[in-house]
Amino acid sequence: MSAPDTPARADAAFADGILTVQLAGDWSITGQRPHWPAALAGRTPQRVVLGGDGLGQWDSSLLLFLFETQQWCRIAGVHCDTKALPEKIHALLRQMSTSHETSVPFDRSENFFTSVGDATIDVWRKTKVFAHFIGECVLGVARLVKHPRKFRWADFVEEMQLCGAMALPIVSLVSFLVGVTLAYTGAIVLRQYGGDIYVADLVGLSMVREMGALMTGVVLAGRTGAAFAATLGNMKANEEIDALETLGIPAVDFLVLPRLLALGIMMPLLAIYANALGILGGMAVSVKVLSIPPTAYWVEMLTIVDLSDLLVGVIKAVVFGLIIGLAGCLRGIDAERSAAGVGRAATSAVVTAILLIIVADAIFAVVFDILGL
Amino acid sequence: MPAPALTTESPAIEVAGLTCGYDGQTVLKDISFTVKRGEIFFVIGGSGCGKSTLLRNLIGLNAPLAGAVKFLGRSFTHADLAGRRAMLKTFGVLYQGGALWSSLTLRENVALPLEEYTPLSPREVGELATLKLAQVGLTGFEDYYPAEISGGMKKRAGLARALALDPSIVFLDEPSAGLDPVTSRKLDELVLQVRETFGTTLVVVSHELASIFGIADRVIMLDRGEQGIIAEGAPRELAERSRDPRVSDFLHRGDRPVPAAR
Numbered sequence: 001m002s003a004p005d006t007p008a009r010a011d012a013a014f015a016d017g018i019l020t021v022q023l024a025g026d027w028s029i030t031g032q033r034p035h036w037p038a039a040l041a042g043r044t045p046q047r048v049v050l051g052g053d054g055l056g057q058w059d060s061s062l063l064l065f066l067f068e069t070q071q072w073c074r075i076a077g078v079h080c081d082t083k084a085l086p087e088k089i090h091a092l093l094r095q096m097s098t099s100h101e102t103s104v105p106f107d108r109s110e111n112f113f114t115s116v117g118d119a120t121i122d123v124w125r126k127t128k129v130f131a132h133f134i135g136e137c138v139l140g141v142a143r144l145v146k147h148p149r150k151f152r153w154a155d156f157v158e159e160m161q162l163c164g165a166m167a168l169p170i171v172s173l174v175s176f177l178v179g180v181t182l183a184y185t186g187a188i189v190l191r192q193y194g195g196d197i198y199v200a201d202l203v204g205l206s207m208v209r210e211m212g213a214l215m216t217g218v219v220l221a222g223r224t225g226a227a228f229a230a231t232l233g234n235m236k237a238n239e240e241i242d243a244l245e246t247l248g249i250p251a252v253d254f255l256v257l258p259r260l261l262a263l264g265i266m267m268p269l270l271a272i273y274a275n276a277l278g279i280l281g282g283m284a285v286s287v288k289v290l291s292i293p294p295t296a297y298w299v300e301m302l303t304i305v306d307l308s309d310l311l312v313g314v315i316k317a318v319v320f321g322l323i324i325g326l327a328g329c330l331r332g333i334d335a336e337r338s339a340a341g342v343g344r345a346a347t348s349a350v351v352t353a354i355l356l357i358i359v360a361d362a363i364f365a366v367v368f369d370i371l372g373l
Numbered sequence: 374m375p376a377p378a379l380t381t382e383s384p385a386i387e388v389a390g391l392t393c394g395y396d397g398q399t400v401l402k403d404i405s406f407t408v409k410r411g412e413i414f415f416v417i418g419g420s421g422c423g424k425s426t427l428l429r430n431l432i433g434l435n436a437p438l439a440g441a442v443k444f445l446g447r448s449f450t451h452a453d454l455a456g457r458r459a460m461l462k463t464f465g466v467l468y469q470g471g472a473l474w475s476s477l478t479l480r481e482n483v484a485l486p487l488e489e490y491t492p493l494s495p496r497e498v499g500e501l502a503t504l505k506l507a508q509v510g511l512t513g514f515e516d517y518y519p520a521e522i523s524g525g526m527k528k529r530a531g532l533a534r535a536l537a538l539d540p541s542i543v544f545l546d547e548p549s550a551g552l553d554p555v556t557s558r559k560l561d562e563l564v565l566q567v568r569e570t571f572g573t574t575l576v577v578v579s580h581e582l583a584s585i586f587g588i589a590d591r592v593i594m595l596d597r598g599e600q601g602i603i604a605e606g607a608p609r610e611l612a613e614r615s616r617d618p619r620v621s622d623f624l625h626r627g628d629r630p631v632p633a634a635r
Contacts, residue, residue, distance in 0.1 A: 028539075029487070029490075029491050029493075029501075029538055029539050030462055030490050030491050030538065031492075032492060059539035059571070060501055060504070060505075060539050061491075063501075063504070064493070064497050064500065064501060067500065088570065091570075092504075092570065095504065095507055095508065096500070096504045096507075098507065098512075099503050099504050099506070099507030099512050100500060100503060100504075102512050102513065105515075105516055106515070106516030106517065108516070336520070337520070338475045338519075338520050339475050340475050340476050
């Protein structure tokens with residue numbers, strides 16, 4: 001509705017117990033309007049008569065005033081006479097009263113037991129979905145081995161580029177800075193014992209066995225895992241996954257395996273790259289701050305870091321990659337079909353992946369200790 | 374709400390020399406038309422002719438490459454930021470899929486523009502939102518989320534939201550798309566009821582013949598090749614009198630094709 005030309009008014013006149021209210025002017029929902037208590041002004045009428053002779057343009061704001069008046073009259077037991085108002089207003093007013101009476105709030109509150117029960121059922125459902133998903137993935141790998149030509153090799157290569165090559169800048173930055181931080185932290189302690197040179201051992205061993213894979217995992221969980229969940233969640237919302245199923249094409253073969261294998265291959269490569277960058281970061285600090293020559297740093301590092309350490313890091317990276325891929329794809333495929341559902345799936349994918357990476361890392365620490373690696 | 378306006382008033386919408394497109398590509402070239410107040414005006418045409426592009430330019434989602442759009446006599450295209458924001462209150466839009474905010478209930482969806490633009494108290498906003506939903510036949514569904522209702526209900530809820538501020542003009546993008554004929558007809562009846570009750574001007578982008586012949590006062594037909602308007606007038610008149618095969622083919626699409634003789 002356009003802007004009002006004359007302000008809305010409710011002119012009240014009180015005589016012989018009758019309050020006559022003449023409504024006038026232009027009533028606009030976005031502007032100011034009179035309110036019933038002001039028109040009533042503390043008087044106690046036996047009867048209220050409403051008229052609209054001076055009404056200009058009007059909209060829902062007039063209805064709100066009339067509804068307010070009617071509600072007051074009903075509670076006060078006062079007769080409300082609206083006969084002088086146009087029939088169109090009557091119809092809308094009736095509709096408003098009906099909607100007000102028939103609208104029953106939808107109670108979404110739950111008691112404690114219902115909440116616990118729902119949560120338990122949800123955990124059971126998610127466990128079944130997870131088991132089904134893992135089973136599908138295993139079958140998908142079996143189908144891939146049996147019919148390698150049916151595999152989506154183009155998607156696989158594209159995913160490798162997306163989650164591998166495209167992640168190089170962020171992985172480089174994070175790994176280099178982790179190396180720098182480790183070197184600085186190590187130097188604080190080692191300097192006290194005159195063992196500055198052992199910063200090389202600390203950085204080298206930490207990066208190769210632990211931090212290279214772990215930091216790459218965390219970066220890719222946020223970058224690639226969330227992207228997997230969002231993409232698959234959107235595809236589910238657009239019924240693209242349903243379309244695959246109805247064509248008899250397993251969604252896992254088409255969408256999940258290329259992503260999973262791409263991450264499984266790119267993660268160790270990125271982790272090795274991260275190791276190098278981390279060692280470089282440590283070396284930069286050693287050269288600049290601790291005045292250790294680069295050659296001495298390198299030679300010292302090689303006295304403690306060997307191929308078995310590298311193998312430990314690579315094994316971890318492969319597992320972390322699979323965890324990120326599985327968490328991202330599972331959350332995406334299990335996402336609710338809405339914008340909010342896709343958002344929740346992406347968040348859940350990142351949280352799940354990081355949590356599982358840390359749990360897996362702890363398990364690896366125990367297992368490798370037992371194996372003497 | 375007042376009855377449809379007098380002819381002496383400025384038209385609801387004036388489009389003059391509008392050219393629109395994307396990324397340097399022109400979709401519609403130099404089109405002009407006028408929509409009278411209280412009119413149900415259809416923009417029709419085949420797929421890809423620029424109906425949705427025109428709508429996006431009219432409502433300010435895309436900037437036109439040239440030309441201007443006026444609402445109720447005031448320029449929308451050349452308005453400053455404050456003027457533009459004020460003019461946003463004069464029109465409502467029903468998007469093709471309803472475009473309801475999924476994290477809000479239907480009542481909250483309708484209430485949001487009221488909270489943003491009116492001085493109403495929360496209780497009044499709630500009452501009005503309930504009324505608007507009742508007007509589109511959604512009483513009892515106020516506290517449902519969009520994901521919990523059907524496609525037709527989403528469109529009706531979208532219309533309730535578009536009507537929340539009692540706008541003078543309502544744009545409807547493919548309101549019948551994806552709906553069954555009965556629901557589609559009910560939505561058409563709702564459009565008529567909105568015009569009858571509020572005197573609202575309705576601009577409908579559609580290619581549903583039943584709706585076009587059922588409720589349109591006037592139509593313009595766009596064509597992809599011409600990049601502009603190829604016909605304008607009352608739909609029945611165009612169907613009966615137009616000699617342009619593109620117009621008559623479109624408006625007689627419902628006729629059963631005669632099988633070729635074997």
